[in-house]
Amino acid sequence: MQSAFTPPSGKISQINGQCISLIGNDIDTDRIIPARFLKCVDFDSLGESVFEDDRKTLKGKHPFDLKENKKASILIVNSNFGCGSSREHAPQALMRWGIKAIIGESFADIFYSNCIAIGIPCFTLPKNSIQKIQKYEDNKFLFLEIDLKNSIAKSKDLNFNLEIKESSRKMFLSGEWDATSTLLANENLIENKLNDLPYLKFNNHLL
Amino acid sequence: MSQDTLFDKVWDLHKVSNLPGGSDQIFIGLHLIHEVTSPQAFGALKDKNLKVKFPNRTVATVDHIVPTDNQSRPFKDNLAEQMISTLEKNCLQHKIRFFNIGSGNQGIVHVVAPELGLTQPGMTIACGDSHTSTHGAFGSIAFGIGTSQVRDVLATQTIAMNKLKVRQIWCENQLSNGVYAKDLVLHIINKLGVKAGVGFAYEFAGPAINALSMEERMTICNMSIEGGARCGYINPDEKTYSYLKNKLCAPKNEHWNKALAWWKSLKSDENSIYDDVVKLDASKIEPTVTWGITPGQSVGINQQIPLLDDLSPNDKLVAEEAYEYMSFKPGQSIKNTPVEVCFIGSCTNGRISDLRVATEVLKGKKVSKNVKAFVVPGSEQVASEAKQEGLDKIFKDSGFQWREPGCSMCLAMNSDKLIGNQVSASSSNRNFKGRQGSPSGRTLLMSPAMVAAAAINGKVSDVREFIN
Ligand code: SF4
Numbered sequence: 001m002q003s004a005f006t007p008p009s010g011k012i013s014q015i016n017g018q019c020i021s022l023i024g025n026d027i028d029t030d031r032i033i034p035a036r037f038l039k040c041v042d043f044d045s046l047g048e049s050v051f052e053d054d055r056k057t058l059k060g061k062h063p064f065d066l067k068e069n070k071k072a073s074i075l076i077v078n079s080n081f082g083c084g085s086s087r088e089h090a091p092q093a094l095m096r097w098g099i100k101a102i103i104g105e106s107f108a109d110i111f112y113s114n115c116i117a118i119g120i121p122c123f124t125l126p127k128n129s130i131q132k133i134q135k136y137e138d139n140k141f142l143f144l145e146i147d148l149k150n151s152i153a154k155s156k157d158l159n160f161n162l163e164i165k166e167s168s169r170k171m172f173l174s175g176e177w178d179a180t181s182t183l184l185a186n187e188n189l190i191e192n193k194l195n196d197l198p199y200l201k202f203n204n205h206l207l
Numbered sequence: 208m209s210q211d212t213l214f215d216k217v218w219d220l221h222k223v224s225n226l227p228g229g230s231d232q233i234f235i236g237l238h239l240i241h242e243v244t245s246p247q248a249f250g251a252l253k254d255k256n257l258k259v260k261f262p263n264r265t266v267a268t269v270d271h272i273v274p275t276d277n278q279s280r281p282f283k284d285n286l287a288e289q290m291i292s293t294l295e296k297n298c299l300q301h302k303i304r305f306f307n308i309g310s311g312n313q314g315i316v317h318v319v320a321p322e323l324g325l326t327q328p329g330m331t332i333a334c335g336d337s338h339t340s341t342h343g344a345f346g347s348i349a350f351g352i353g354t355s356q357v358r359d360v361l362a363t364q365t366i367a368m369n370k371l372k373v374r375q376i377w378c379e380n381q382l383s384n385g386v387y388a389k390d391l392v393l394h395i396i397n398k399l400g401v402k403a404g405v406g407f408a409y410e411f412a413g414p415a416i417n418a419l420s421m422e423e424r425m426t427i428c429n430m431s432i433e434g435g436a437r438c439g440y441i442n443p444d445e446k447t448y449s450y451l452k453n454k455l456c457a458p459k460n461e462h463w464n465k466a467l468a469w470w471k472s473l474k475s476d477e478n479s480i481y482d483d484v485v486k487l488d489a490s491k492i493e494p495t496v497t498w499g500i501t502p503g504q505s506v507g508i509n510q511q512i513p514l515l516d517d518l519s520p521n522d523k524l525v526a527e528e529a530y531e532y533m534s535f536k537p538g539q540s541i542k543n544t545p546v547e548v549c550f551i552g553s554c555t556n557g558r559i560s561d562l563r564v565a566t567e568v569l570k571g572k573k574v575s576k577n578v579k580a581f582v583v584p585g586s587e588q589v590a591s592e593a594k595q596e597g598l599d600k601i602f603k604d605s606g607f608q609w610r611e612p613g614c615s616m617c618l619a620m621n622s623d624k625l626i627g628n629q630v631s632a633s634s635s636n637r638n639f640k641g642r643q644g645s646p647s648g649r650t651l652l653m654s655p656a657m658v659a660a661a662a663i664n665g666k667v668s669d670v671r672e673f674i675n
Contacts, residue, residue, distance in 0.1 A: 086336055183226075199327060
């Protein structure tokens, strides 16, 4: 686990790092961060509890406990990663452990948008490419250089064309993934919409 | 690309702008918050020096962490107390309406908003909770969001989102006796898979859906997310309008007529275009029980846990993990599996109709000696209605513990937890590893009627043997 945590900010166009593989489909957010760790009013201490129950079960053999993965920052997963609860605590815990990007076969919708919202790009690759990485990782370290501009990842001996939603890619490159200010820039349009919506007129007791 | 579906209409109506990256800025008509996913969002507002833009479009309640045995304050659990008081403070400071414990209207956020009439057709609804899809039962477009998006809704009343595709799930015929909405939705998730809905909104339609009550429709939409669909909805009809009539926050008098006229104009056109259509026959569905660690791993009560060879290559990996975690053998029947804990509650099946169905099974019977059974009403309103009808008494007489409203053992953030590798029969929505509070606890999802039957027999049973 990396000690001093600084959240990402601004433009994100390049992520270089060591990969860490986690094998399994449908790994849900309850597993990424069990519910008891949701009793908190900030995200600060979540990093050490990521995958807590899975790690306890594997008694030191979980990828997140292996010494050689300590500095890893690119997580490699299989399909439907992050399904289940909307808890942003899940990507927050991964990020605070040290994860900066995720590459997988597929992601659950809410998990994906949570990652984008906090500055973790999620890329997809076909199953065989993911398996290739996971196999490679069995006996060697894999350092990947991810280039968001061209959506590619390369290492000494592997090259991949990554898929990412075009809107997400653009937001990372422009630094607008932290959406609040972009949304607020349309303040007038928001006011107009409020006045236009039919149901706000007959629900005006709420306003 | 879908066209002229209810989803398209509501989306277009709420679209504020095209964002530079290509996603849409969507106005959120109703924002619901609770204690678990909101504190960091309020914290972020403070850091950014922002205010809540339209405090009247956000409504709060407390559900996830509340104890259900003793709700007197301060809570015994310091962290839980800290979370509820943070929410109280934030609501007070930002002038957000808060239905707190004792207000008569507290409860699970997805139970409370519909019963208050806050949830209405044609709205966009967001909440920092994945089961926000529940509200789609009213023909609203409702989806779960994370904490950063909660922050965005508080600050701007909008979020950035890519439009979803629309899949219609057409349910032919009717459910048979002893088969409920929960069985239908478990069946759908089993047939389509837990990730088929990624990138989609699910429109549930057809005779079997039309025949469902509003509460049953909520059960269906609630579990859309377990099929991967962030949003599920049903076109509104007479049942929708009459459910809403006279609810606390529903439009009144001349407003009601205007609302009704508008709601009636809201549905998918007859010749609307879907990105995908799936058809199934509801009359063929049996009471359904999960055997694994995802809500898609279910079988009919008279079926066997599938053999590895019966599964598609994609499902094998999780199936192997599930056999091991659940200690089930492939080919074993699910019926007669011993259960140790029975839980009736949650935003899927903690409504008054769920309690009624369960008491019909329990009336005059006793819970097995080997079972710890408890019922957690979904809200204070559900609890008080149940008491008026004497349902609490039927539960207690049978050996169920009658609790105060909250999420409770659906996610086990309070003190209700499985111990060790106990097996629970649960009316909730998730059977993930460790979901009910013990890292090795095992959850079998089923309808509340089936939970009641399991409680009596101390093992998974076919509820039809009790009601026919
Ligand atoms: S009842 Fe369960 S699923 Fe529903 S909101 Fe509460 S914890 Fe989430």
